[in-house]
Amino acid sequence: MSPEARRERVFHALEGIYSRDGLDGITMVAIAAEAKMSKRTLYGLFSDRDQLVHEYMQWVRADFVRPLSDREKEYPLRTRLVRLLAPSEDERGGLPLALLRQVIVKPPQPVDCVYGRIQQHLETNRELVQAELDRAVERGEVKIENTREAALLLETMVRPSILEPLVGIESFPSAAELRRRFDFGLAVFLQGIGAVEEAPH
Template sequence: MTEGADRKFDATTRKRGRPKQMCQAEREALVLDCAIELFSERGLENVTMADIARRAGMSKRTLYDLYRSREELLGAGLSRMSRTLFRPLRPDEREASLEERLRILLTLNPDKKSPAVVIEMLRTVIAAARSFPEMGRRLSNMGPGQVASLLREELEHAARAGEIDLASEEISAAADLLVDMVFGDTIPCLLDPNRILRSPEEKAARRDRAIAIFLNGVRPRDK
């Protein structure tokens, strides 16, 4: 058999063999994708572990080896989504203007899921919050709480550098205020399934206007 024929034979043999097995991380990612899809389509109470296993193409036993309950799956899905929402400044961004630093911190960086899926996940968690209050607290810390914490650190740094005129006891409230200015009230989006969500361009324009208004109120004034 020639060398070329050997290579062809080896490739054919591999194709006919057992399919490549997913590692645990790949299985977990697949399960989370399927669970998020189902929760956003039907809500937590209308999704069973069997539904998730079926959507993921695996047995319930394999699913339970990864996650013990729907609630654990929902929490894991939220945690994964939250890790992409906001990010701290990189070292090379520290020398940017304060306006640009705030713009980076206040830029929403969602994963590939559509905003509608994120809204449906929020509705699912809110509906389950009475039965699972810790999950509701985690959600609050993951979104607004996370970006407000990043902003507090940056505003403290800016105050020490003389870029803004804010007393230390005012910084926490100022960070919360800026978050509210940028993202607004999410309740109408949660209450109205037909509400049209703002486009990325509209979100960026609102963010930039809010930062400009905020900085106009906190920058040092010439005496």
């Protein structure tokens, strides 16, 4: 089995443990047992639980923003933004939210390191969106004076508020509701910036 396949097995094990035992059940011993591998193999992939959780969050980030291939970068703006930002059909459950809530409610030590990692994820996402808006301006697809501000606005329009699930309200939208919001938000954004609307792919 390749190292990448092993890592995915560990991430799925992490989600399984959380759904059954909550955050308190997430230990390296439990993860190794759930992933059906030795602790030595697990520690060969991740130096400790913090690194494992950090890399899990990077893996989950692909559900929210997916970098485009060189071929995809040639598509029209609407198609590029859909490929980059459309919500995933995968149901991740509550583990990513539980981890974010843990950082906010009971920050582990050192706090700066954890917040820095979350900020790094957010900034990477915004840079990818801004890069596509910059590409659209360069190609004459749209006229945007400040692509950074436009990227932040787009992110707000196509994503649900994270505040409610973080403070404990469990009514997070379904995959279908997320997709409806995304499609509507993207259509309003593209109309607002004067982009030529192309047929959805």
